[in-house]
Amino acid sequence: MTTSTDIAIVGWAHTPLVRHTDQSETQMLLHAITDAITPLGLTRADIDFTCLGSCDYITGQAFSFVSNLDAIGAWPPKRDSHVEMDGAWALYEAWLRLQEGDIEIAVVTGSGRSSTGDPALIYPMEMDPYFLAPLGADPLTFAALQARAVIDAGIATERSMAETAVRARGKGDVDELLGEEYLRTPLRRHDVPPITDGAAAMVIATGDRARQLVERPAYITGMDHRTECHNPSFRALDDSPSVRIAADALGLRNTPVEIAELQTAFTHEELLLRHVLDLGDDVAVNPSGGPLRANPIMASGLCRIGYAADHIFGGGTRALAHSTSGPCLQQNLLCLVEGRS
Amino acid sequence: MARLVESTITFPYRRSLGPVVGAFMTALTEMRILGTRSGDAVLVPPMEWDPRTGAELGNDLVEVGPSGTVESWTWVPNPSAQHPLAQPFAFAFIRLDGATTPLLHAVDAGSPNAMSVGARVAPRWRGERVGAITDIVCFVLGESAEIEGTDAGPASEPVTRMDYEASITYRNPVPVSADRVIEASQEHRLLGQKCPVCERVYAGGRGYCPIDAVELGEGHEVDLSDVGTITNFSIVTPVQYPGQTETEPFVRAFVLLDGSDVILSYQPVIELPATDVRVGQRVVAVWASPAEDSDEGGAMGGTYGRLIGWMPNGEPDIDDPDLVNRIF
Numbered sequence: 237m238t239t240s241t242d243i244a245i246v247g248w249a250h251t252p253l254v255r256h257t258d259q260s261e262t263q264m265l266l267h268a269i270t271d272a273i274t275p276l277g278l279t280r281a282d283i284d285f286t287c288l289g290s291c292d293y294i295t296g297q298a299f300s301f302v303s304n305l306d307a308i309g310a311w312p313p314k315r316d317s318h319v320e321m322d323g324a325w326a327l328y329e330a331w332l333r334l335q336e337g338d339i340e341i342a343v344v345t346g347s348g349r350s351s352t353g354d355p356a357l358i359y360p361m362e363m364d365p366y367f368l369a370p371l372g373a374d375p376l377t378f379a380a381l382q383a384r385a386v387i388d389a390g391i392a393t394e395r396s397m398a399e400t401a402v403r404a405r406g407k408g409d410v411d412e413l414l415g416e417e418y419l420r421t422p423l424r425r426h427d428v429p430p431i432t433d434g435a436a437a438m439v440i441a442t443g444d445r446a447r448q449l450v451e452r453p454a455y456i457t458g459m460d461h462r463t464e465c466h467n468p469s470f471r472a473l474d475d476s477p478s479v480r481i482a483a484d485a486l487g488l489r490n491t492p493v494e495i496a497e498l499q500t501a502f503t504h505e506e507l508l509l510r511h512v513l514d515l516g517d518d519v520a521v522n523p524s525g526g527p528l529r530a531n532p533i534m535a536s537g538l539c540r541i542g543y544a545a546d547h548i549f550g551g552g553t554r555a556l557a558h559s560t561s562g563p564c565l566q567q568n569l570l571c572l573v574e575g576r577s
Numbered sequence: 578m579a580r581l582v583e584s585t586i587t588f589p590y591r592r593s594l595g596p597v598v599g600a601f602m603t604a605l606t607e608m609r610i611l612g613t614r615s616g617d618a619v620l621v622p623p624m625e626w627d628p629r630t631g632a633e634l635g636n637d638l639v640e641v642g643p644s645g646t647v648e649s650w651t652w653v654p655n656p657s658a659q660h661p662l663a664q665p666f667a668f669a670f671i672r673l674d675g676a677t678t679p680l681l682h683a684v685d686a687g688s689p690n691a692m693s694v695g696a697r698v699a700p701r702w703r704g705e706r707v708g709a710i711t712d713i714v715c716f717v718l719g720e721s722a723e724i725e726g727t728d729a730g731p732a733s734e735p736v737t738r739m740d741y742e743a744s745i746t747y748r749n750p751v752p753v754s755a756d757r758v759i760e761a762s763q764e765h766r767l768l769g770q771k772c773p774v775c776e777r778v779y780a781g782g783r784g785y786c787p788i789d790a791v792e793l794g795e796g797h798e799v800d801l802s803d804v805g806t807i808t809n810f811s812i813v814t815p816v817q818y819p820g821q822t823e824t825e826p827f828v829r830a831f832v833l834l835d836g837s838d839v840i841l842s843y844q845p846v847i848e849l850p851a852t853d854v855r856v857g858q859r860v861v862a863v864w865a866s867p868a869e870d871s872d873e874g875g876a877m878g879g880t881y882g883r884l885i886g887w888m889p890n891g892e893p894d895i896d897d898p899d900l901v902n903r904i905f
């Protein structure tokens with residue numbers, strides 16, 4: 237979907253992305269929101285709409301998003317919404333909301349403390365409840381099966397996956413990494429994301445307001461998300477039709493981007509999406525290091541969009557950001573941001 | 578590093594299965610595996626709708642397998658508590674004979690060296706089958722199906738529901754200010770925090786003012802009265818869901834503390850029949866003795882430490898029709 241109303245990212249912030257924090261999700265959000273709005277000269281009273289992305293299963297508390305509202309200063313009462321999704325989908329909702337034209341500024345967040353529980357035990361609950369959850373089918377297993385499909389299709393090799401890991405983390409030696417034991421064949425530890433606690437907050441505004449707030453807004457010129465069947469049994473794991481459709485909807489074929497920030501938590505996912513999106517060697521993929529460097533669950537996708545916006549703030553022309561949800565890249569969101577001279 | 582509190586939450590789900598999955602699960606108790614036709618394809622596991630187009634399928638079920646071929650696999654060297662096998666095993670996409678799509682299941686192969694794409698596998702059935710995907714313990718290498726334990730036979734009636742339960746242990750840090758509230762409760766003190774911006778007072782150690790989004794700490798602490806007035810209440814008739822320990826109707830009351838705007842919500846009322854609780858009633862805090870300390874630190878999940886509830890203090894009721902509106 238593309239839009240005629242100018243809506244732009246004007247700022248964002250994230251908490252330290254760490255293996256374990258003593259802060260609650262609400263405390264992390266408190267800091268992330270303050271850090272996102274303060275440099276813009278805004279206070280919480282200036283925010284017309286908020287949308288928060290988080291997951292009760294990860295927090296281990298029903299309605300955990302209700303206490304997260306404490307971070308937005310929700311008095312007098314505010315327009316607010318929540319998605320049980322990565323903050324990237326919260327941005328999608330806020331982007332739609334601003335298009336109604338009656339309000340100007342929205343804040344979206346993504347937050348999660350993955351150090352709280354064991355992801356290998358939590359994620360099976362989100363799988364098919366009849367055939368997959370009772371087997372404890374975990375995300376690492378599905379990632380491994382997809383990696384095998386991607387390797388069999390000639391899109392990746394264990395070596396190119398290790399190279400991806402070294403580039404993302406800025407450390408390690410490919411030959412040494414390839415000598416390590418398998419975690420789940422064909423995945424080794426370096427192919428797998430770290431467990432990360434963190435939160436991110438982003439401010440978006442309609443055209444004129446955005447231009448008042450910053451010199452160079454990152455205009456959202458297109459956003460689209462598509463989903464595939466919930467059970468990987470029925471999908472071609474060496475392809476990503478949902479990414480393909482979303483990319484076509486954004487006209488990506490005819491709009492070259494300088495960088496692409498992809499929520500590819502596993503090395504083979506980056507190689508697969510690079511292939512599906514047909515990104516040339518001139519496109520820098522995940523200059524931030526991507527989720528392989530820091531993977532704050534429920535905020536990782538929103539961070540991708542934030543880093544794409546940073547590219548525009550820094551003088552870049554066009555950047556692509558991607559977020560995903562579900563096993564084997566089941567659901568995918570693409571967001572195109574642009575700067576104007 | 579903050580103190581971590583560990584809590585294990587179980588998620589018990591009972592699901593209705595519908596005509597297609599129900600038939601599949603019923604067939605499993607008969608040691609048969611069903612797929613569903615979609616055009617020329619046979620989908621396993623069977624679906625009510627075509628996964629590609631969303632078109633409703635005709636519920637045209639057909640028997641497949643029980644043997645099949647490994648299409649892809651990954652080795653699981655350290656199984657989790659939720660996995661089908663305790664020893665290292667393979668998760669594999671298994672294309673059952675006659676099926677077009679692969680079923681995910683475990684293969685008890687002993688070693689990754691025994692696994693290969695194209696390997697033939699057959700089910701190891703559970704002796705006591707209930708109509709769940711776990712009626713197949715796992716698959717084994719070769720063409721011969723096995724039964725684990727004594728065969729208890731098929732289900733006597735069609736299977737229409739299934740139970741699923743996950744158990745997750747969470748470890749959450751306890752905010753320092755929450756610990757200070759629990760500590761103060763040992764001296765029978767009710768601790769609050771006062772926001773320096775809006776001057777609102779909050780009970781418990783939440784650690785920030787939600788109106789102004791500023792952090793509150795030790796410097797913002799204030800002592801709250803342990804005498805108050807019931808502003809509103811509800812009599813709860815317990816529903817016997819898993820984990821419910823109450824059996825008789827009980828009261829949860831909202832208490833406005835003297836000398837402040839602080840309301841403690843959802844408070845137990847002690848030594849008073851539920852039917853005698855009134856709006857306007859004057860009450861005083863009841864504290865547990867150290868001997869009654871639990872791991873959680875007291876009543877209501879430990880927010881106020883040794884505070885276990887409220888009882889009448891003998892003073893006359895306050896007659897204010899506005900009181901009932903004070904619940905926050």
Ligand SMILES: [Zn+2]
Pocket residue numbers: 772773774775776777786787788789790
């Ligand atoms: Zn305040």
